[in-house]
Amino acid sequence: MSLYQICFWVLTVMALGCALGVILSRNPVSSVLFLIATFFAISGHYLLMNAQFLAIVNIIVYAGAIMVLFLFVIMLMNLNADTEPQKNRLVQLAGVVSGGILFLVILAALRSSSVNVLEQTPTDIGLIKNLGKTLFTQFVLPFEISSVLFLSAMIGAVVIGKKEEVA
Amino acid sequence: MPIQYYLFLSMALFCIGIMGTLMRRNAIIIFMCIELMLNAVNLLLVAFSKMHNDGSAQVFVFFNMVVAAAEVAVGLAIIVMMYRKVHSVDINILNRLKH
Numbered sequence: 001m002s003l004y005q006i007c008f009w010v011l012t013v014m015a016l017g018c019a020l021g022v023i024l025s026r027n028p029v030s031s032v033l034f035l036i037a038t039f040f041a042i043s044g045h046y047l048l049m050n051a052q053f054l055a056i057v058n059i060i061v062y063a064g065a066i067m068v069l070f071l072f073v074i075m076l077m078n079l080n081a082d083t084e085p086q087k088n089r090l091v092q093l094a095g096v097v098s099g100g101i102l103f104l105v106i107l108a109a110l111r112s113s114s115v116n117v118l119e120q121t122p123t124d125i126g127l128i129k130n131l132g133k134t135l136f137t138q139f140v141l142p143f144e145i146s147s148v149l150f151l152s153a154m155i156g157a158v159v160i161g162k163k164e165e166v167a
Numbered sequence: 168m169p170i171q172y173y174l175f176l177s178m179a180l181f182c183i184g185i186m187g188t189l190m191r192r193n194a195i196i197i198f199m200c201i202e203l204m205l206n207a208v209n210l211l212l213v214a215f216s217k218m219h220n221d222g223s224a225q226v227f228v229f230f231n232m233v234v235a236a237a238e239v240a241v242g243l244a245i246i247v248m249m250y251r252k253v254h255s256v257d258i259n260i261l262n263r264l265k266h
Contacts, residue, residue, distance in 0.1 A: 023187030095189030103182040125222040153237035157244040
């Protein structure tokens with residue numbers, strides 16, 4: 001077993017275990033922390049696949065910005081108690097069964113697909129230089145549109161979050 | 168490493184996200200499960216990018232992150248506003264949107 005395979009399996013077990021921790025833990029704060037661990041495992045997978053830029057962006061944007069936003073909201077609302085009401089057992093069981101059935105269906109559909117091995121050749125398409133060239137030549141229009149999307153999301157968040165004036 | 172391992176890993180993460188969305192009542196946890204599903208898809212896109220040796224998929228993952236960040240900003244604003252009104256983030260209380 002090579003070092004690459006050991007890293008793959010360790011990261012896989014970490015990602016799946018922490019993802020289960022997200023949905024099973026009672027406390028919302030520990031759910032957020034489990035989700036951050038999942039994102040770190042996924043970033044490790046990106047590194048294994050020579051996507052260095054995406055690994056760093058994943059940590060900075062997801063674990064650094066988005067999850068901190070979640071933590072802010074949870075602590076602002078004082079939700080870090082274990083008092084969340086649970087759905088009844090039947091609904092929970094139905095959720096697990098339907099998710100598991102979806103997993104089985106896709107598994108059965110894709111099990112017989114042809115196997116392509118990801119060979120460990122060092123590529124440099126994941127470096128920031130090549131990604132930047134692709135982004136600013138081939139995908140420059142979606143890039144500009146996404147900036148408009150960001151602006152509208154920012155304005156929308158401010159407008160929604162503003163306290164209503166007494167009419 | 169066969170590409171199918173990455174396929175099964177991201178499928179498992181996606182289904183865990185779906186289970187969490189269906190099981191939990193806390194709106195914030197449901198949001199986090201949606202983030203988990205988005206990340207599962209991103210992982211698969213990067214695996215296929217490596218398989219075809221093409222950088223476009225990684226740019227697509229980048230746009231995915233942009234959309235996720237915008238979605239979280241607006242969604243959390245909505246949740247905060249809802250919490251101000253009804254003092255709860257329990258989605259069972261919020262079903263009055265039906266009426």
